[in-house]
Amino acid sequence: MPMAPRSILITNITLRTRTGTEVMTAELAFALAARGHHVAIYSPRIGDLAMRVMAHGIPVTDRVETLTSPPDIIHGHHNTPLAVAMVRFPATPAIFVCHDVATPYDEPIIAPRIGAYIAVDQGSAARLLTQGVEAAQLHLIPNAVDLDRFICRTNFAATPRTALAVTKARAPWLPAVREACATAGIALTEVGPGVNRSVDDLPARMRDADIVFGWARSAIEAAATGASVILCSEYGFGGLLTTAIAERYPEGQLGRQILPMAVTPASISDAILRYDPVDTARVATIVRQKLSLDDMTTRYEAIYDQVLAAPAESASTGLATFLERTFPRFDLPSDLHHDALSLDARLIRLDAWLDRRTRLEQLPVPDLPFDNMSPALGLLHTGWADPEAWGVWTIAPVATIDLPIAHLNAWDGNLVLRCNHYFPAGDEQDRLRPVEIRAAGRLLARLSFLRRDYGRSESIIHRLAIPDSLWRGQSGALRLAFHILAPQSPLDAGEGDDPRRLGLALESISGP
Numbered sequence: 338m339p340m341a342p343r344s345i346l347i348t349n350i351t352l353r354t355r356t357g358t359e360v361m362t363a364e365l366a367f368a369l370a371a372r373g374h375h376v377a378i379y380s381p382r383i384g385d386l387a388m389r390v391m392a393h394g395i396p397v398t399d400r401v402e403t404l405t406s407p408p409d410i411i412h413g414h415h416n417t418p419l420a421v422a423m424v425r426f427p428a429t430p431a432i433f434v435c436h437d438v439a440t441p442y443d444e445p446i447i448a449p450r451i452g453a454y455i456a457v458d459q460g461s462a463a464r465l466l467t468q469g470v471e472a473a474q475l476h477l478i479p480n481a482v483d484l485d486r487f488i489c490r491t492n493f494a495a496t497p498r499t500a501l502a503v504t505k506a507r508a509p510w511l512p513a514v515r516e517a518c519a520t521a522g523i524a525l526t527e528v529g530p531g532v533n534r535s536v537d538d539l540p541a542r543m544r545d546a547d548i549v550f551g552w553a554r555s556a557i558e559a560a561a562t563g564a565s566v567i568l569c570s571e572y573g574f575g576g577l578l579t580t581a582i583a584e585r586y587p588e589g590q591l592g593r594q595i596l597p598m599a600v601t602p603a604s605i606s607d608a609i610l611r612y613d614p615v616d617t618a619r620v621a622t623i624v625r626q627k628l629s630l631d632d633m634t635t636r637y638e639a640i641y642d643q644v645l646a647a648p649a650e651s652a653s654t655g656l657a658t659f660l661e662r663t664f665p666r667f668d669l670p671s672d673l674h675h676d677a678l679s680l681d682a683r684l685i686r687l688d689a690w691l692d693r694r695t696r697l698e699q700l701p702v703p704d705l706p707f708d709n710m711s712p713a714l715g716l717l718h719t720g721w722a723d724p725e726a727w728g729v730w731t732i733a734p735v736a737t738i739d740l741p742i743a744h745l746n747a748w749d750g751n752l753v754l755r756c757n758h759y760f761p762a763g764d765e766q767d768r769l770r771p772v773e774i775r776a777a778g779r780l781l782a783r784l785s786f787l788r789r790d791y792g793r794s795e796s797i798i799h800r801l802a803i804p805d806s807l808w809r810g811q812s813g814a815l816r817l818a819f820h821i822l823a824p825q826s827p828l829d830a831g832e833g834d835d836p837r838r839l840g841l842a843l844e845s846i847s848g849p
Contacts, residue, residue, distance in 0.1 A: 367390075731840040
């Protein structure tokens, strides 16, 4: 039965070019409007794409005060514009869609008014769970393809002669692709932000290419046109997209944001040699059956109905917490700026959990190492350096971490911290370094680090019991704050050129 017409406000951080979320926002708006819904878009940064959307009769604004009529529901892409829309319409329920495991804009706002959280793949699902979303509120809706635009070819080349590389903002894999294509005698065309070349005829270009190199949305769009897809991203190499992979989506490497192999000329060449027009045609059929824009729109309509049927929530605590975290802390501007720049390094690896599970709902509660390949890096909030092979340094007087309530439940509130503290080598009088751990304004523990322990190869183990009142019966995450009472940089200590104010060296947090 068709859904009753709704007024829907979609938010997206930008609507200027043709990145993944921008295209998805426009296509979803068109699809919802075609079904009789009243759709508007709020985006703080608008440009050519916004003009095209408005030309189709859908209002787009970058000024929230111009939105005068409360919508029935807010469809939120990206947390900052969603927060603005939620403040503008304090009685309107919302949903939040996470598109990425890396960007800070895809961190969820945990608030009662958000009735559903949607992940577009397994990586973003893991991020949402890790950052406090309840499993009962989580839905997995993969990105879809507008089958009317991405038309499938009827002829599949026996031997590949042409290729198209579709880049995102960063494309470190391009040199390997260029070398492999040159070796194979394949003519390569490059498009996308990574090569500063946006195009309006991407569906036709994909349909004309025998092979498309790309990832995520670009990969499924190319597959829908009948191109043979080789999965390449800045986070790894997924090989040739075969029927076995397509049938499992969003499970498997097409639904992950961390890929198992490195992109090399040899791995690209091997994938090219595995080109199979028969299998490529089968992949196109699977993608077009599973990932149509029409089906995706129907699923979102069902979620809108579900959220609107639930009792109205108006609590603003979660929204206030998000805004507090988002606004700059001017006492530590350089450290916070560094944190923003290093979010990519800390968050992109959340999906590593999914290598050790059979299905999303069976995710274990693992220990939390903080080396540079750990899925737990997404829990780090402010005051941390880029991770290293052993773990991560604090680089501010206060460093915070969001510890999932699920872990506290599994560990009955008892934590084991493996950590140490920086001592400047030249100051032998510096014998003791304390670190206070606080949560919800309470002092939980004061850790003491002795110079005699600093040279030990193994980490120092500290045990911490979290009071039941802070976590039992709660949901989401508990924010722990490490107060570093004497951070100092190696540069200031005269033993190097590292300007970071090093304090706690955190290796892991685990259960008893």
